[in-house]
Amino acid sequence: xxxxxxxLLFALPVVAMLALGAAxxxxxxxxxxxxxxxxxxxxxxxxxxxxxxxxxxxxxEGAEKAADELGVNLVYQGAADFSPAAQTPIxxxxxxxxxxxxxxxxxxxxxxFAPLKALADGGAYIVTVxxxxxxxxxxxxxxxxxxxxxxxxxxxxxxxxxxxxxxxAVLGLSPAATTINARVDGFTQRAAEEYPGLxxxxxxxxxxxxxxxxxxxxxxLLLAHPDIVAIFAPNQPASEGAANALKAQGKQGIPxxxxxxxxxxxxxxxxxxxxxxxxxxxxxxxxLAVKAAVALVKxxxxxxxxxxxxxxxxxxxxxxxxxxxxxx
Numbered sequence: 396x397x398x399x400x401x402x403l404l405f406a407l408p409v410v411a412m413l414a415l416g417a418a419x420x421x422x423x424x425x426x427x428x429x430x431x432x433x434x435x436x437x438x439x440x441x442x443x444x445x446x447x448x449x450x451x452x453x454x455x456e457g458a459e460k461a462a463d464e465l466g467v468n469l470v471y472q473g474a475a476d477f478s479p480a481a482q483t484p485i486x487x488x489x490x491x492x493x494x495x496x497x498x499x500x501x502x503x504x505x506x507x508f509a510p511l512k513a514l515a516d517g518g519a520y521i522v523t524v525x526x527x528x529x530x531x532x533x534x535x536x537x538x539x540x541x542x543x544x545x546x547x548x549x550x551x552x553x554x555x556x557x558x559x560x561x562x563x564a565v566l567g568l569s570p571a572a573t574t575i576n577a578r579v580d581g582f583t584q585r586a587a588e589e590y591p592g593l594x595x596x597x598x599x600x601x602x603x604x605x606x607x608x609x610x611x612x613x614x615x616l617l618l619a620h621p622d623i624v625a626i627f628a629p630n631q632p633a634s635e636g637a638a639n640a641l642k643a644q645g646k647q648g649i650p651x652x653x654x655x656x657x658x659x660x661x662x663x664x665x666x667x668x669x670x671x672x673x674x675x676x677x678x679x680x681x682x683l684a685v686k687a688a689v690a691l692v693k694x695x696x697x698x699x700x701x702x703x704x705x706x707x708x709x710x711x712x713x714x715x716x717x718x719x720x721x722x723x
Contacts, residue, residue: 437467437496439688440489440519441681444500444526445477445604448631449657450677451500453723454524457681458498465689470494477568477604479503486510496520496688498681503571504529520691524684525677526573536687538701540675542574545705546581546629549652550590552671552707553625556650560592561624564616566609566633567598578629578654578673596620601633609636610643617644629654629673638668656708656722667710674706674721 441458443451455471462469472489474481482502489497490513497519501507508530515521515533523537531537553563565582568575579598586593599616602608609632617623617640626641626649628634634653641647650670653660655677663669680703687697708718 437465437689437692438470438492438494439467439685439692440470440472440492440494440497440499441685442482442485442489442497442499443471443473444482444502445475446473447475448477448604449723450631450655450675451525454500454677454681457678457683458685459681460678461682461685461689465686467685467689469685477502477572479506479571482507483510486514490514490517493517494519495692496522498522498524498684498688500525501528501573502526503569504573505571508533520688522684522688522691524680529573534699535691536684536697536699536701538680538684538687538703539574540680540703540705542577543581543584545654545673545675546578546583546627547585548705548707549578549627549629549654549671549673550582550585550593552652552709553627553650554586554590554593556652556670557593557624559590562594562596562620562622564596564613564620564623564626565598566612566626566628566630566637567600568604568630568633569600572630575629579627582627582629596623601636604630604632606632606636606639609633610639611636613637613640614644617641617646623649625649626651628652631655631657631660634660634663634669634672638663641668661713661722664708664710665713670710672708674708674718676703676721677723679703 472485479502487510497514508528511521512533520535521533523534525539583595586595599612626637628637628651637651652671653669654673656672656674664672683701690697706721712718
């Protein structure tokens with residue numbers, strides 16, 4: 396299957412993906428793997444944005460589920476830090492192993508193009524999950540949540556909590572984190588269109604996926620802008636770091652709207668420190684991404700972009716089964 400594959404051209408939408416982890420593995424049940432058309436076994440490499448994020452851990456579980464169901468080898472490799480410097484050598488090393496397809500959450504929309512193009516040039520199909528590339532010409536399929544919609548939902552929750560008025564702080568992950576930036580865009584656009592009384596401050600970016608740095612950045616914002624009435628924290632580290640900052644400064648009354656649902660985030664939601672969480676479906680993203688990758692290797696057509704809906708969890712509905720099933 397490593398001979399030059401004929402690539403299928405698809406004219407449907409775009410976007411990103413991934414899972415994460417530490418080492419390669421075969422399918423969990425050690426069952427016979429699915430052969431390619433030339434008798435070789437299908438190998439899918441899965442590279443998450445960060446192995447330290449519970450979001451990507453949940454995505455990995457979905458990817459493993461799909462690999463088990465389809466009987467293919469899943470090689471899982473990733474770095475703890477969400478950064479191009481950490482992800483690039485992993486992708487470069489994978490290029491030497493010639494996987495049939497790579498499911499990846501790019502840590503930078505621009506700089507990850509080159510190492511992924513090298514994999515594509517070597518015959519691997521590229522499937523992005525969660526995050527995406529600015530130039531998607533080498534991407535055969537993408538799976539992600541509707542991040543703009545999620546950001547807009549967050550703006551609705553904050554506006555309702557503060558009566559549509561006041562200064563709002565926003566924590567970003569990185570200027571190159573496409574999914575986070577899309578959430579912020581959705582948030583600021585909804586605020587501008589529907590809630591003119593909200594003064595949304597410029598995004599304060601974190602130094603990677605570090606909770607301690609998120610706390611430091613939040614504390615600095617609170618000192619610089621004592622009129623802050625709410626915080627939008629569009630990722631797990633930002634949510635937890637912002638909560639730590641509010642506790643350290645005795646300002647737990649300032650509402651936080653976060654993203655995703657780590658165990659601690661759910662605890663913060665239930666005690667009211669976080670008033671709402673925008674929930675994605677990372678396990679389903681991982682599952683669909685691996686299924687798309689296997690279909691591509693088999694020469695089947697797939698949707699170029701699969702866009703999943705978000706769900707809003709609040710302190711009031713956190714115990715509802717229809718909501719809690721999305722916690723991870």
